[in-house]
Amino acid sequence: xxxxxxxxxxxxxxxxxxxxxKYDLDATEIKERIALLKGTEKEANEQxxxxxxxxxxxxxxxxxxVAAQAYxxxxxxxxxxxxxxxxxxxxxxFYELIKIxxxxxxxxxxxxxxxxxxxxxxxxxxxxxxxxxxFNYIGLFLLTDRYLARDHDRNVYELPQERFMIIAxxxxxxxxxxxxxxxxxxxxxxxxxxxxxxxTPTLANAGKSFGQLSSCFIDTVEDSLDGIYLNNWDIAxxxxxxxxxxxYYGKVRALGSDIKKFKGNSSGVVPWIRLINDTAVSxxxxxxxxxxxxxxxxxxxxxxxxxxxxxxxxxGDERRKAHDIFTGVTVPDLFMETLQQVDENGRSIGQWHxxxxxxxxxxMGWSDENGNPxxxxxxxxxxxxKYFTEKYNEAVNHPLLPRKTYRAMDIMARIMVAQLETGTxxxxxxxxxxxxxxxxxxxxxxxxxxxxxxLCTEIAxxxxxxxxxxxxxxxEGNLVIVRKPGDFVVCNLSSINLAKAVTDNVxxxxxxxxxxxxxxxxxxxxxxxxxxxxxxxxxxxxxxGTFGWHHLLALKGIHWESEEAVQFTDTLYEEIAFYTIQSSxxxxxxxxxxxxxxxxxxxxxxxxxxxxxxxxxxxxxREEVAEKGIRNGWLMAVAPNSSTAKIGGxxxxxxxxxxxxxxxxxxxxxxxxxxxxxxxxxxxxxxxxRHALDQVWSIKQNxxxxxxxxxxxSFNLYVKHDIKAKDLLNLHMEAWKxxxxxxxxxRSTSQAEVAECEACHS
Numbered sequence: 084x085x086x087x088x089x090x091x092x093x094x095x096x097x098x099x100x101x102x103x104x105k106y107d108l109d110a111t112e113i114k115e116r117i118a119l120l121k122g123t124e125k126e127a128n129e130q131x132x133x134x135x136x137x138x139x140x141x142x143x144x145x146x147x148x149v150a151a152q153a154y155x156x157x158x159x160x161x162x163x164x165x166x167x168x169x170x171x172x173x174x175x176x177f178y179e180l181i182k183i184x185x186x187x188x189x190x191x192x193x194x195x196x197x198x199x200x201x202x203x204x205x206x207x208x209x210x211x212x213x214x215x216x217x218f219n220y221i222g223l224f225l226l227t228d229r230y231l232a233r234d235h236d237r238n239v240y241e242l243p244q245e246r247f248m249i250i251a252x253x254x255x256x257x258x259x260x261x262x263x264x265x266x267x268x269x270x271x272x273x274x275x276x277x278x279x280x281x282x283t284p285t286l287a288n289a290g291k292s293f294g295q296l297s298s299c300f301i302d303t304v305e306d307s308l309d310g311i312y313l314n315n316w317d318i319a320x321x322x323x324x325x326x327x328x329x330x331y332y333g334k335v336r337a338l339g340s341d342i343k344k345f346k347g348n349s350s351g352v353v354p355w356i357r358l359i360n361d362t363a364v365s366x367x368x369x370x371x372x373x374x375x376x377x378x379x380x381x382x383x384x385x386x387x388x389x390x391x392x393x394x395x396x397x398x399g400d401e402r403r404k405a406h407d408i409f410t411g412v413t414v415p416d417l418f419m420e421t422l423q424q425v426d427e428n429g430r431s432i433g434q435w436h437x438x439x440x441x442x443x444x445x446x447m448g449w450s451d452e453n454g455n456p457x458x459x460x461x462x463x464x465x466x467x468x469k470y471f472t473e474k475y476n477e478a479v480n481h482p483l484l485p486r487k488t489y490r491a492m493d494i495m496a497r498i499m500v501a502q503l504e505t506g507t508x509x510x511x512x513x514x515x516x517x518x519x520x521x522x523x524x525x526x527x528x529x530x531x532x533x534x535x536x537x538l539c540t541e542i543a544x545x546x547x548x549x550x551x552x553x554x555x556x557x558x559e560g561n562l563v564i565v566r567k568p569g570d571f572v573v574c575n576l577s578s579i580n581l582a583k584a585v586t587d588n589v590x591x592x593x594x595x596x597x598x599x600x601x602x603x604x605x606x607x608x609x610x611x612x613x614x615x616x617x618x619x620x621x622x623x624x625x626x627x628g629t630f631g632w633h634h635l636l637a638l639k640g641i642h643w644e645s646e647e648a649v650q651f652t653d654t655l656y657e658e659i660a661f662y663t664i665q666s667s668x669x670x671x672x673x674x675x676x677x678x679x680x681x682x683x684x685x686x687x688x689x690x691x692x693x694x695x696x697x698x699x700x701x702x703x704x705r706e707e708v709a710e711k712g713i714r715n716g717w718l719m720a721v722a723p724n725s726s727t728a729k730i731g732g733x734x735x736x737x738x739x740x741x742x743x744x745x746x747x748x749x750x751x752x753x754x755x756x757x758x759x760x761x762x763x764x765x766x767x768x769x770x771x772x773r774h775a776l777d778q779v780w781s782i783k784q785n786x787x788x789x790x791x792x793x794x795x796x797s798f799n800l801y802v803k804h805d806i807k808a809k810d811l812l813n814l815h816m817e818a819w820k821x822x823x824x825x826x827x828x829x830r831s832t833s834q835a836e837v838a839e840c841e842a843c844h845s
Contacts, residue, residue: 106145322374336441337385379535472528568614625721631733676712804833
């Protein structure tokens, strides 16, 4: 090797040799190539990167870490050049970084206003650059490409450990001074070890002067022109800031209903949904991707078969399509029971009636305690009293109430056809969601509190429409619209990396800091829509979730299709639930309870009773919660976790792997990705991937998991493109019978990979 190469490239070769030896790889060939090339350090890194990526395979998966090392070398060099320090230091002065990016308007001034130079220097000493070696290539690439802070010309300034420390600084800035730095260090510990990830908006925007921190939002549309257009305005403002949106449209009148008593004038929900579709396309998320919006409609709504189920399919009138939104149906138990009604030949004969919500309110005369008219959507079936079923039968038996009647199986067939073509609609089992809601006390017995879910089907919180109560001219001549805020749901998400946190036995330490970080997001966030801000602070809802489930099973030597996996799910998620509730209880003692705690199932203990938590440590926690309260009205939700799971070096959410090996395409090259921690032992637990697995076992696992999750779970069904209708129906029936609250996409082998909203990937 020549002196030029020795001088300029020796540290590059040493780093690669060290990485190769760590993973028992032979780096001789690439070192010889670099020696013959006699190029620059940048060219050497490029050679190493391409060589490593091309050598990733089932037999040698750990080349991904060598590729990551080469990518790191280039990243260190870019940051050092942009910030003006010696690249051999890897990391530069942290305080100077904050000053520079604050002056450039990238970081918020709040960081320098909240922390002294001495404090920042103490925290800089806590940062551990060696933890950069925990990243595999795709994880480091995604973190760098999407989340590390850059200047306005897209030059990278921030490095991975600095991003983690900035998040910790931001989320802990308002903690009590006496232990604030310790809180920051704990948050950094959790993030830098990849024991957890924060949601995409928090990962991208914490510490910055723009963007908000929450993932998703859910709104309820009032049945009025004002309500429809104001919802669209609210959605546009949230989409601009990067939020994923769920919208419940079940209160909007159906096609052919009357308007101001003029018969047959309503155009139904489809034209309004098309407007939402246009908003999603035209108001993009921070210039990075178009808006992501899911619309939910009840199966007893008259428009369900009049265009809604066909919104995304490729057949039919394009003037009644909305290809860029996602759809979800809210499903009562009674519908699933009706599907099971058969004649002597086993043919489904159950009849299902659909109604216009406006006509139901006009004719049926149901009302709340204040005299406000109620519809079918405002009731659900309890386990011991069938409120919805009674109201539905009253509506069916009313001679003057118009309806459209179908064979229930025909509706279900239309749902399944759409799912196999487009992946949607999502399924939202409304009775189970409302039965399990710990905050149902705010509505009253048998009254629906949760009408639908969010974009990724893991959020289930109280909802209500925002209404205009008056308009007037003020003293200065301004025209003022006064809106009574409804419960506009906000999702604050974060997820445990199961493969790392469970393996390292850190859940007891991890979850309290994670819950604190999530709770702080609520107070630190700035949300463009006022009623969402109010709801966020009213219920203080958080969604602690998980990813890396298949990865963990492989490390534990547990087959996916096994009773052992189901039992392990039950045990692990009960442990997670215990620590999460305990952490929120401890926060309540320190900072106060959420405003609606009194009368909730957290206070009465009914939540614990319904879950069957009867051991001594659960009984003690139940008593402490009743006495001291709880900080957050909802606590747990399992999001999809695709991009952030890759950053964490693990598998998506609670999903099985896509494949043991697959191709990933990035910019100018394609490279292979393998299952994490792949070796001759774990391969046996990975080899049956998504579409090869019996989905009934996935449902059983998720039922065990759902028992301990107070909200819901992003749960996909993976099916072959030639699945028989009865087999897909059986999966839906299994999901319902196993008390799942929601199912997310039906992913068929014939579909292109379904694009997901990354806002909910935590």
